[in-house]
Amino acid sequence: xxxxxxPASVSGSPGQSITIxxxxxxxxxxxxxxxSWYQQHPGKAPKLMIYEGSKRPSGVSNRFSGSKSGxxxxxxxxxxxxxxEADYYCCSYAGSSTGVFGTGTKVTVL
Amino acid sequence: EVQLVESGGGLxxxxxxxxxxxxxxxxxxxxxxxxxxxxxxxxxxxxxxGISWNSGSxxxxxxxxxxxxxxxxxxxxxxxxxxxxxxxxDTALYYCAKDSSMVGAYYFDYWGQxxxxxVSS
Numbered sequence: 001x002x003x004x005x006x007p008a009s010v011s012g013s014p015g016q017s018i019t020i021x022x023x024x025x026x027x028x029x030x031x032x033x034x035x036s037w038y039q040q041h042p043g044k045a046p047k048l049m050i051y052e053g054s055k056r057p058s059g060v061s062n063r064f065s066g067s068k069s070g071x072x073x074x075x076x077x078x079x080x081x082x083x084x085e086a087d088y089y090c091c092s093y094a095g096s097s098t099g100v101f102g103t104g105t106k107v108t109v110l
Numbered sequence: 111e112v113q114l115v116e117s118g119g120g121l122x123x124x125x126x127x128x129x130x131x132x133x134x135x136x137x138x139x140x141x142x143x144x145x146x147x148x149x150x151x152x153x154x155x156x157x158x159x160g161i162s163w164n165s166g167s168x169x170x171x172x173x174x175x176x177x178x179x180x181x182x183x184x185x186x187x188x189x190x191x192x193x194x195x196x197x198x199x200d201t202a203l204y205y206c207a208k209d210s211s212m213v214g215a216y217y218f219d220y221w222g223q224x225x226x227x228x229v230s231s
Contacts, residue, residue: 001171001172001173003156034215036216036217036218038218040155046155046205046218047221048219051210051217051219052215057219089154089155091157092216093214093215096169097160097162097168097169097214098157098169099160099169099216100157101147101156102154103154
């Protein structure tokens with residue numbers, strides 16, 4: 001149950017697009033279409049942004065999109081806005097009724 | 111409106127026990143799997159444990175296996191985490207999180223505000 005690997009930080013200017021990667025193994029990300037992404041602002045509970053790799057919950061902006069290739073999942077934020085500045089975490093089912101989160105990525109809007 | 115309210119956190123000495131509770135409302139509790147997720151101060155999220163709708167499927171992170179026990183009481187719309195042999199590294203904000211499926215899809219569509227557990231002598 002090693003944490004999924006994410007870059008510690010990603011930054012971009014308003015209006016730009018950024019992509020956050022989430023690298024796991026063939027035992028988690030690579031084996032299941034059960035990757036989700038969460039946004040967390042300081043002092044707040046996490047918020048679900050993407051589930052099953054690429055699906056958006058109702059109410060989440062279509063500027064957020066997800067994808068997966070092999071053992072790596074990705075979250076793309078297009079048209080970056082100041083309110084997108086937050087920490088982002090990926091999560092995957094890891095088999096045997098267990099889950100695993102990513103190491104987290106701090107997104108900075110320049 | 112879905113609400114998850116955690117309680118039971120506090121300051122506890124290493125080696126002692128604590129029981130967390132999560133009171134759920136606003137949805138049919140026994141239709142969904144539930145989880146505990148924790149976050150150490152200034153650190154990232156860590157999945158701790160999950161339980162299916164009927165308690166038939168339960169899982170634990172390696173870091174807590176053998177020390178923590180998850181359970182649920184569907185009649186009381188409540189989720190629990192019994193934490194034994196607590197260690198300093200268990201210090202964290204513990205979140206209760208609702209799964210999107212009965213057996214566990216391992217994505218969490220609603221979260222509580224968390225209860226803080228501090229393990230220190």
